[in-house]
Amino acid sequence: MKFIELKNVNKTYSTGVTAIADMSVVIDKGEFVFVIGHTACGKSTFIKMLYREEKPTKGSVVVGGVNVAKLRNGRVYKLRRKIGVVFQDFKLLPKLTVYENVAFALECLGISSKEIKPKVLKAIEIVGLKEKARSFPHQLSGGEKQRVCIARAIVNEPKLLICDEPTGNLDPDTSKEIMKVIDNINKDLKTTVIMATHDKEIVNRMKKRVLLIEHGVLTGDYLKGSYKSHEGV
Amino acid sequence: MKAFRIIQRSIRDAFKSVFRNFSLSMASILCATITLLVVSLSMVIAANIENATTKLESELSIVVYLEKSATEEDANFLKSTIEKIESVDEVVYKNKDEWKLEMSEYNSSLGNVFENYENNPLLDSFVVTVKDANKLENVTEKIRELDKIESANYGEDAVNTIISTFDIVEKATIVIVIALIFVTAFLITNTIKLTIYSRRNEIEIMRLVGSSNTAIKLPFVFEGFIIGLLGSLIPVIITIYGYIIGYERLNGHIISEMIKLISPYNFVFYVALVTVGLGSLIGMLGSLLAVRKYLKI
Secondary structure, eight states: OEEEEEEEEEEEOTTSOEEEEEEEEEEETTOEEEEEOSTTSSHHHHHHHHTTSSOOSEEEEEETTEEGGGOOGGGHHHHHTTEEEEOTTOOOOTTSOHHHHHHHHHHTTTOOHHHHHHHHHHHHHHTTOGGGTTOOGGGSOHHHHHHHHHHHHHTTOOSEEEEESTTTTSOHHHHHHHHHHHHHHHHHSOOEEEEEOOOHHHHHHHTOEEEEEETTEEEEEEOTTOOOGGGOO | OHHHHHHHHHHHHHHHHHHHTHHHHHHHHHHHHHHHHHHHHHHHHHHHHHHHHHHHHHHOEEEEEEOTTOOHHHHHHHHHHHHHSTTEEEEEEEOHHHHHHHHHHHOHHHHHHHHTOSSOOSOOEEEEEESSGGGHHHHHHHHHTSTTEEEEEOOHHHHHHHHHHHHHHHHHHHHHHHHHHHHHHHHHHHHHHHHHHTTHHHHHHHHHTTOOHHHHHHHHHHHHHHHHHHHHHHHHHHHHHHHHHHHHHTTTBSSSTTSBOOOHHHHHHHHHHHHHHHHHHHHHHHHHHHHHHTOOO
């Protein structure tokens, strides 16, 4: 069942740089897709267009039945409630505990503290940080920080989890653990996952669908397990 | 219910954030304190200058002497004619006998001089006050055109100089106060911008988890309000107590009895209210402007 559909999408920045050129792709509900490519190939622009951080210059980007390209600015926040985003640099609030960082995402939406508590505890448990709920970010390792970031992204039970280089700052062992957490979310919660990465090792090992972007053009769409890193990136 | 919770949370977070980011909040509060102190003092000074000049101007008058041949009837007619001239505030008749008495009381040798005259050598007169000192010359001209008028004078050159000087002083103080308000707004806005810059991650997370722009702006607007309010406390206290004490020490006037200070009640409370209003308004607007920068969709 189609969940994301890009049709003839172009994105040219005001500087004249074309980041995405005539891209068309369909991603089904519950899929796990890697987006790979060299630095500045257009991966981030592709990902940002999904949560309307960037608007396509041409074409349509449909996410969960909503054409994001035509979405009015005042309605963008509704789309984002259905999407969780995980960043390379975690973006945790240093003065809040693990629990508070995760709860923050729900508090912003005006959800009552009664509803917040069980949801936050569940999200923290999924990422395996139950014991560290009261710790502050500076007391956590890089991997743990990324787990908090993932917990915050999934606490609102989004339909889509977008990960922008989530293992970029982590060592290989920690990266493996993080990938396991994300894979479990995809399998157990049936959340569609789209992940931009540079990490060939992860892509090879996970055997998921891979989208290869080169100079803004989608040059390869490899189905589960058919991608090998020597073929491109 | 959700909207209510968002407002409640915004107020709670605004207070929390002022204390959590204490050093930056203090910087903003101190900046507001110093600038608002300058603004409130300048408002006090400007209002007193305005008050003093208006009062002095209102005391400027035209002295009109009637011809010797003018009868009481003529005087009554002239009085009502002058009263009808535009901008005339009051016309007070003073006959020559009153003048004689007043001058004799003022200086006894003058009294002796008057004794030498069989008839009172002085003239009957009017003291004319005008509503607007700038109209003195115009009104004087019109009075001079009337019959049975010997002379009409208001001090001409000296008074003209005083009026134009007062005009310049009044305008300059208003310009200074407005300029200071702008400087205050600029400085407070910029220090608040620094506070918000340090929290751009917070704003980004709020955006990405799906907070509406209004929900993102609210806590910052409340925070700006608190900063402005706290920043205006010291200026308000200094203005109220400083002015009341100063007024009592100076016995309500400055330099000479002619320059009277504005009575402190309710004047200081108005100034305090404007200072608090300015502080909180600038705080809110400053925060709003600063947050907007990070609110690209």
